[in-house]
Amino acid sequence: xxxxxxxxxxxxxxxxxxxxxxxxxxxAMEAFPKGLNEEIVRLISSKKDEPExxxxxxxxxxxxxxxxxxxxxxxxxxxxxxxxxxxYYAAPSGPAPKSLDEVDPSLLExxxxxxxxxxxxxxxxxxxxxxxxxxxxxxxxxxxxxxxxTLAKSGVIFCxxxxxxxxxxxxVREYLGSxxxxxxxxxxxxxxxxxxxxxxxxxxxxxxxxxxLSTYFRINARNTGQFERTLIVAEAGASVSYLEGCTxxxxxxxxxHAAVVELVAxxxxxxxxxxxxxxxxxxxxxxxxxxxFVTKRGACRGRNSKISWTQVETGSAITWKYPSCILxxxxxxxxxxxxxxxxxxxxxxxxxxMIHIGKNTTSTIISxxxxxxQSNNTYRGLVKIMPGAxxxxxxxxxxxxxxxxxxxxxxxxYIESRNASAKVEHEATTSxxxxxxxxxxxxxxxxxxxxxxxxxxxFCKDVLKELPMEFAVEAQKLLSVSLEGxxx
Amino acid sequence: xxxxxxxxxxxxxKEILRGVxxxxxxxxxxxxxxxxxxxxxxxxxxxxxxxGYEVTGGGAIYNGHDLLAMPPExxxxxxxxxxxxxxxxxxxxxxxxFIRTALNAVRRARAEPELDAVAFLKLARAAxxxxxxxxxxxxRNVNVxxxxxxxKRNEVLQMALLQPGLAILDETDSGLDIDALKIVADGVNAQxxxxxxxxxxxxxxxxxxxxxxxxxxxxxxxxxxxxxxxELALALEAxxxxxxxx
Numbered sequence: 001x002x003x004x005x006x007x008x009x010x011x012x013x014x015x016x017x018x019x020x021x022x023x024x025x026x027x028a029m030e031a032f033p034k035g036l037n038e039e040i041v042r043l044i045s046s047k048k049d050e051p052e053x054x055x056x057x058x059x060x061x062x063x064x065x066x067x068x069x070x071x072x073x074x075x076x077x078x079x080x081x082x083x084x085x086x087x088y089y090a091a092p093s094g095p096a097p098k099s100l101d102e103v104d105p106s107l108l109e110x111x112x113x114x115x116x117x118x119x120x121x122x123x124x125x126x127x128x129x130x131x132x133x134x135x136x137x138x139x140x141x142x143x144x145x146x147x148x149x150t151l152a153k154s155g156v157i158f159c160x161x162x163x164x165x166x167x168x169x170x171x172v173r174e175y176l177g178s179x180x181x182x183x184x185x186x187x188x189x190x191x192x193x194x195x196x197x198x199x200x201x202x203x204x205x206x207x208x209x210x211x212x213l214s215t216y217f218r219i220n221a222r223n224t225g226q227f228e229r230t231l232i233v234a235e236a237g238a239s240v241s242y243l244e245g246c247t248x249x250x251x252x253x254x255x256x257h258a259a260v261v262e263l264v265a266x267x268x269x270x271x272x273x274x275x276x277x278x279x280x281x282x283x284x285x286x287x288x289x290x291x292x293f294v295t296k297r298g299a300c301r302g303r304n305s306k307i308s309w310t311q312v313e314t315g316s317a318i319t320w321k322y323p324s325c326i327l328x329x330x331x332x333x334x335x336x337x338x339x340x341x342x343x344x345x346x347x348x349x350x351x352x353x354m355i356h357i358g359k360n361t362t363s364t365i366i367s368x369x370x371x372x373x374q375s376n377n378t379y380r381g382l383v384k385i386m387p388g389a390x391x392x393x394x395x396x397x398x399x400x401x402x403x404x405x406x407x408x409x410x411x412x413x414y415i416e417s418r419n420a421s422a423k424v425e426h427e428a429t430t431s432x433x434x435x436x437x438x439x440x441x442x443x444x445x446x447x448x449x450x451x452x453x454x455x456x457x458x459f460c461k462d463v464l465k466e467l468p469m470e471f472a473v474e475a476q477k478l479l480s481v482s483l484e485g486x487x488x
Numbered sequence: 489x490x491x492x493x494x495x496x497x498x499x500x501x502k503e504i505l506r507g508v509x510x511x512x513x514x515x516x517x518x519x520x521x522x523x524x525x526x527x528x529x530x531x532x533x534x535x536x537x538x539x540g541y542e543v544t545g546g547g548a549i550y551n552g553h554d555l556l557a558m559p560p561e562x563x564x565x566x567x568x569x570x571x572x573x574x575x576x577x578x579x580x581x582x583x584x585x586f587i588r589t590a591l592n593a594v595r596r597a598r599a600e601p602e603l604d605a606v607a608f609l610k611l612a613r614a615a616x617x618x619x620x621x622x623x624x625x626x627x628r629n630v631n632v633x634x635x636x637x638x639x640k641r642n643e644v645l646q647m648a649l650l651q652p653g654l655a656i657l658d659e660t661d662s663g664l665d666i667d668a669l670k671i672v673a674d675g676v677n678a679q680x681x682x683x684x685x686x687x688x689x690x691x692x693x694x695x696x697x698x699x700x701x702x703x704x705x706x707x708x709x710x711x712x713x714x715x716x717x718x719e720l721a722l723a724l725e726a727x728x729x730x731x732x733x734x
Contacts, residue, residue, distance in 0.1 A: 445565055454581055461580035
């Protein structure tokens with residue numbers, strides 16, 4: 001019918017215009033020369049006024065990296081990355097702002113446009129109670145961190161990691177690289193050598209962080225890699241909920257994002273880490289987009305500690321990321337809730353590793369993969385039960401949803417159990433959005449796109465409900481927007 | 489008024505409808521009966537706009553809308569509602585959210601203001617009460633784990649809330665016990681009014697004891713072969729479809 005053809009055409013037009021964070025911000029920048037060598041590593045370190053031990057750590061990582069090769073085992077394909085044709089440091093020029101008042105207004109405006117207000121006015125005026133403190137990382141530097149004083153009253157440290165290196169060197173030195181060693185893998189080694197900024201969070205013993213913490217990552221500069229490093233430490237009995245969001249301009253060339261996130265939870269501590277990743281995914285033909293090669297790992301060092309990862313991955317041309325938990329403390333708990341959505345020519349290879357070391361450790365993995373267009377979406381996971389992990393339990397559920405018949409969903413679960421008392425369960429399903437589901441919704445008045453959005457959100461519900469409330473709403477919208485043009 | 493003229497349709501190479509003529513004036517309820525394979529479900533799907541059916545001739549106009557030229561959602565906005573013979577499950581999608589999304593989509597298309605969650609819930613609770621249904625119907629996921637009877641009742645609940653001008657009930661009575669049948673019939677009867685019409689597609693006369701039609705049509709081999717009043721349904725019950733199709 002002609003009406004159906006018309007609907008398809010309209011949706012095609014929508015798809016081209018859907019990435020609303022794709023604008024660039026004009027601001028005076030300074031950058032180090034292109035390319036990667038020992039000199040650049042030294043420059044980054046001296047720019048940040050780092051102590052000698054950290055420079056030595058970077059240089060060691062760089063030496064390791066030079067001997068390593070990119071991992072080849074993931075189900076992703078891309079042309080070779082020319083690491084000498086990238087900028088490793090780019091930042092707004094001039095001295096670093098000391099407070100919000102000194103931040104360049106065009107940057108504040110950009111964050112407003114992204115929906116990330118970097119001011120505390122409303123809260124200070126008592127209009128609404130503050131719920132989220134934000135650290136805003138723009139290319140290679142943190143440009144602002146809000147609510148630091150309010151947090152400090154509870155003893156919580158929330159600041160750029162480059163600052164923590166100077167103000168709390170003993171903490172950074174104790175924990176940096178303790179979960180993800182500098183030479184852990186190719187991209188972690190690269191990050192360790194050239195990381196420029198990121199967030200540092202420290203929740204002291206017994207403190208429940210009084211508000212949500214979040215870091216907003218923005219890549220703006222052309223040909224620039226972003227290599228941020230996040231370190232979160234929760235002492236005994238402490239708890240924190242942390243969220244990160246990511247966007248980047250639309251550009252025809254691919255850009256590299258190689259981050260490292262380390263979490264440490266001591267006795268009875270709880271860390272909830274949520275990600276809404278919406279890097280520019282490239283256009284409908286697969287041109288441009290971010291290469292998101294990220295190492296995230298949490299160590300449940302203490303008894304009954306808990307680390308929970310929740311991720312909604314809709315952006316990036318390629319996602320390579322496995323937020324993992326090392327369940328060392330007896331009775332510790334690891335969780336991984338993931339929605340990965342790929343469309344057009346996007347590729348995602350994502351999952352988790354749950355390493356059970358302590359007794360009676362438990363882990364839960366819920367992964368929802370949605371593939372549309374010509375994309376490929378892979379769940380890759382490892383559940384490893386060490387000999388001492390008596391009574392360990394794991395439950396894994398991997399569901400894949402296919403939209404259209406040109407995309408792929410792949411599930412690669414590894415289970416290694418070396419303790420006979422452990423219980424490991426794995427469930428997996430693959431389904432397509434059924435024609436009758438779409439018709440049922442449309443016969444009730446929903447457009448085809450709204451119907452797909454509703455069905456996909458239903459499919460992801462078990463994961464979305466793990467997100468903090470206000471972000472769950474955002475994530476739902478994001479899923480629908482990311483699927484525009486996927487049917488018809 | 490629904491005006492179906494010489495409507496022909498096929499699935500693949502198979503001719504199913506071979507020139508259906510039917511008039512359903514506003515305010516009337518018409519029953520379409522017929523043996524298996526007569527084209528009853530095809531007629532309802534073609535009117536609602538399901539993919540996979542090729543219309544080879546004729547047309548269907550509802551209150552000035554050329555239904556066959558419209559996507560399914562536009563037909564819904566124009567007031568057409570199909571109560572499914574096999575309602576579809578939507579895992580993870582809450583029933584209240586689903587119906588509210590549908591209602592607001594229809595209201596948007598009609599340039600009416602959307603309902604917020606509170607206003608909708610008030611409306612939905614009232615509808616549940618009048619249909620003697622439980623509140624948990626709204627909290628559960630759309631049709632997931634519903635019994636056959638619950639699924640049909642959920643269709644009637646949706647109809648009550650969407651307030652269509654033309655309801656097409658595709659064998660809504662199949663698989664229902666007598667109590668559920670009464671609830672469904674009450675739901676349809678409650679909609680009766682000058683601006684409501686319905687096409688009740690059924691295999692058995694039983695439903696028509698509770699929804700008394702203004703006219704009964706017999707569909708056989710893709711055409712309406714006989715039309716009459718409610719007494720026609722009783723005659724069919726007594727003598728069967730044999731002899732009518734010729």
